[in-house]
Amino acid sequence: MNIKNDIDVIIQNLKSSLDSTSESKKQLSGYTIQLGKQEEQIESAINLWEEMKGQNVTPPQPITASGVALTYTLQQSSQDLKTYVSNQSWTNQLQALGTTALTINSVAASGASLSYPPGYRSQALVQVNLIEERYSQRSAISQKLYAIDQSLGQEYDNAWQTLHQATQDPTRSPMFLMREVERRLLDYFAPEIELRKYHSLVPSDKITGRHKVDYLKSIIKPSAQTAFLAQEQALNNIYALLSKAHSPGQLDIEKTKAFLYQADALIQLLLDSF
Numbered sequence: 001m002n003i004k005n006d007i008d009v010i011i012q013n014l015k016s017s018l019d020s021t022s023e024s025k026k027q028l029s030g031y032t033i034q035l036g037k038q039e040e041q042i043e044s045a046i047n048l049w050e051e052m053k054g055q056n057v058t059p060p061q062p063i064t065a066s067g068v069a070l071t072y073t074l075q076q077s078s079q080d081l082k083t084y085v086s087n088q089s090w091t092n093q094l095q096a097l098g099t100t101a102l103t104i105n106s107v108a109a110s111g112a113s114l115s116y117p118p119g120y121r122s123q124a125l126v127q128v129n130l131i132e133e134r135y136s137q138r139s140a141i142s143q144k145l146y147a148i149d150q151s152l153g154q155e156y157d158n159a160w161q162t163l164h165q166a167t168q169d170p171t172r173s174p175m176f177l178m179r180e181v182e183r184r185l186l187d188y189f190a191p192e193i194e195l196r197k198y199h200s201l202v203p204s205d206k207i208t209g210r211h212k213v214d215y216l217k218s219i220i221k222p223s224a225q226t227a228f229l230a231q232e233q234a235l236n237n238i239y240a241l242l243s244k245a246h247s248p249g250q251l252d253i254e255k256t257k258a259f260l261y262q263a264d265a266l267i268q269l270l271l272d273s274f
Contacts, residue, residue, distance in 0.1 A: 241259050
């Protein structure tokens with residue numbers, strides 16, 4: 001048994017799996033765009049027919065007869081598509097892929113833990129162990145944001161979804177969206193009227209991020225003081241980091257992920273502090 005050969009095979013198989021998974025994601029993103037176009041076409045047709053009904057006009061009978069026939073066909077096609085994408089076998093395949101990917105990560109983590117010398121800190125091992133934790137945290141954050149405002153939760157979910165869509169530039173949209181989530185959440189916990197009162201600001205005074213953070217420090221619950229103060233500078237910096245989406249040229253996907261993960265941690269901090 002040649003362990004080095006085994007490792008080469010594992011890496012080769014993982015890269016092949018990544019290529020197939022990425023291609024599947026790309027295909028699904030393309031389908032989403034097509035379905036979005038079809039949604040708009042159907043919605044615009046509804047609006048036009050409802051307008052004609054409201055105006056009490058009477059199109060020629062061959063037109064309405066054709067419309068009836070086509071809408072029956074469209075209705076059946078849309079129901080068939082819904083049945084197809086809801087097929088349990090497709091769901092099972094996706095779950096099987098997820099289970100296997102999770103297991104191979106556990107195997108890799110075990111191999112690294114048993115092989116590296118004591119005290120060795122592997123950044124790759126840290127990343128492997130963080131994936132499940134991050135997705136669980138993301139789900140918890142989403143639920144709390146939905147409880148505050150449904151549109152805030154949707155904006156947060158959309159930031160992460162657009163990161164994983166196969167677009168030409170998958171970095172700017174998620175950063176813009178996450179920046180907006182941060183802004184709205186700060187406004188929620190530090191409303192303008194309270195900020196102006198606390199800092200004795202007149203209407204012409206501009207409110208800054210520092211004003212918001214200083215106000216939040218004054219109302220934070222005692223049990224969260226230490227954690228909040230430790231991240232005070234990060235709270236001041238995160239908006240500027242996410243604003244890098246304005247920078248010209250392609251943004252690095254890994255840096256974008258790092259900014260989003262940092263934003264996640266700060267959002268969680270805010271949600272847990274009040």
